[in-house]
Amino acid sequence: MNLRASTFALTIALALAGFGGAAQAALFSDDEARKAILDLRAKVAQLEEAQKKQGAEQDEQLATLRRSLMDLINQNQMLRSELARLQGANEQLVRDLADTQRRLADQLQSFDGRLKPLEPQKISLDGKEFKVEPEEQRQYEAAMGLLRRGDFDDASKAFEFFLKRYSVSGYTDIVRFWLGNAQYGQRAYKEAMGTFREFLKGSPQHPRVAEALLAVANCQAETKDIKGARKTLDDLIKAHPGTEAAQAAKERRASLK
CATH class of the missing domain: 1.20.5 (Single alpha-helices involved in coiled-coils or other helix-helix interfaces)
Structure with missing residues (x-):
C-alpha cells in the first residue's frame, strides 16, 4: 500500500x-x-x-x-x-x-649457397655419370684448358698431377686419354703410346676407344713401326666399323708406306 x-x-x-x-x-x-x-x-x-x-x-x-x-x-x-x-x-x-x-x-x-660449392657435384661425361669434389673438377677443367690452348707441356704435367692426387676418380679414364694426347702433342710418342694402351686396358668399353686405337697407330707410325701401325689400324677398322675413327684409319692406312 x-x-x-x-x-x-x-x-x-x-x-x-x-x-x-x-x-x-x-x-x-x-x-x-x-x-x-x-x-x-x-x-x-x-x-x-x-x-x-x-x-x-x-x-x-x-x-x-x-x-x-x-x-x-x-x-x-x-x-x-x-x-x-x-x-x-x-x-x-x-x-x-x-x-x-x-x-x-x-x-x-x-x-x-656457401655450402653448395663445397659439396660433391654430379656430372655426366662421355656417357658416364659420377660425383666429383669441387677442387677435383676445377683441376680437371684447368688441365683441359691448357690442352685446348696447345700448352702440351703444362697440360701433361697437370694431367699427371691429377692422376697422382686423385687415384680413384670418375675422371681417371678420360684423364689418361687426354694425357696421351698431350704427350703426343709434345712428340713424346713412346710415352703417349704407353698412356693410350693403359687407357685401352683400363677402359675397354669407353666411347673413345676407337680414337685411342687410332692414336696408338699414329704413335707407331711416328716411331717407324709401320707394320705395327697397319695391324692396329686393321684392328680398329674391324672392331669399330662405321665410326669416324675407322674412316680416318682407312685413310691413314692408305698413306702408310
Whole structure:
C-alpha cells in the first residue's frame, strides 16, 4: 500500500467515524470516539511506516542492482580492453614469428649457397655419370684448358698431377686419354703410346676407344713401326666399323708406306 492509498483510507475512516459519531451518539462516548480515532491513526501510521520501510528496502535493492550492473559493465569493459590487448599482442607475435621465419629462410639459403660449392657435384661425361669434389673438377677443367690452348707441356704435367692426387676418380679414364694426347702433342710418342694402351686396358668399353686405337697407330707410325701401325689400324677398322675413327684409319692406312 502506498502513501496515496493510506491517505485515502484515513479519509474514509475519519468520515465513517464522524458519521458513526453523529448517528450513534448515544452508543459511544467522546472518550471512546477519541480512542477509536487514535487507534485508526496508529494503524494508518503503521501502514505508512511499513510502506516507507518497504520503499527504502526497494530503493536499497535497486541501488544494489545498479551497483552490480555497473560492476558488470566495468568488468565487461576491462575484459574488452584485456581482449584487445591480447589480440594486439597475438598479432605482434604472429608478425615477429613471420619475420623470424623469413630471416631463418634467408640465412639457410645463404648458408646453402656457401655450402653448395663445397659439396660433391654430379656430372655426366662421355656417357658416364659420377660425383666429383669441387677442387677435383676445377683441376680437371684447368688441365683441359691448357690442352685446348696447345700448352702440351703444362697440360701433361697437370694431367699427371691429377692422376697422382686423385687415384680413384670418375675422371681417371678420360684423364689418361687426354694425357696421351698431350704427350703426343709434345712428340713424346713412346710415352703417349704407353698412356693410350693403359687407357685401352683400363677402359675397354669407353666411347673413345676407337680414337685411342687410332692414336696408338699414329704413335707407331711416328716411331717407324709401320707394320705395327697397319695391324692396329686393321684392328680398329674391324672392331669399330662405321665410326669416324675407322674412316680416318682407312685413310691413314692408305698413306702408310
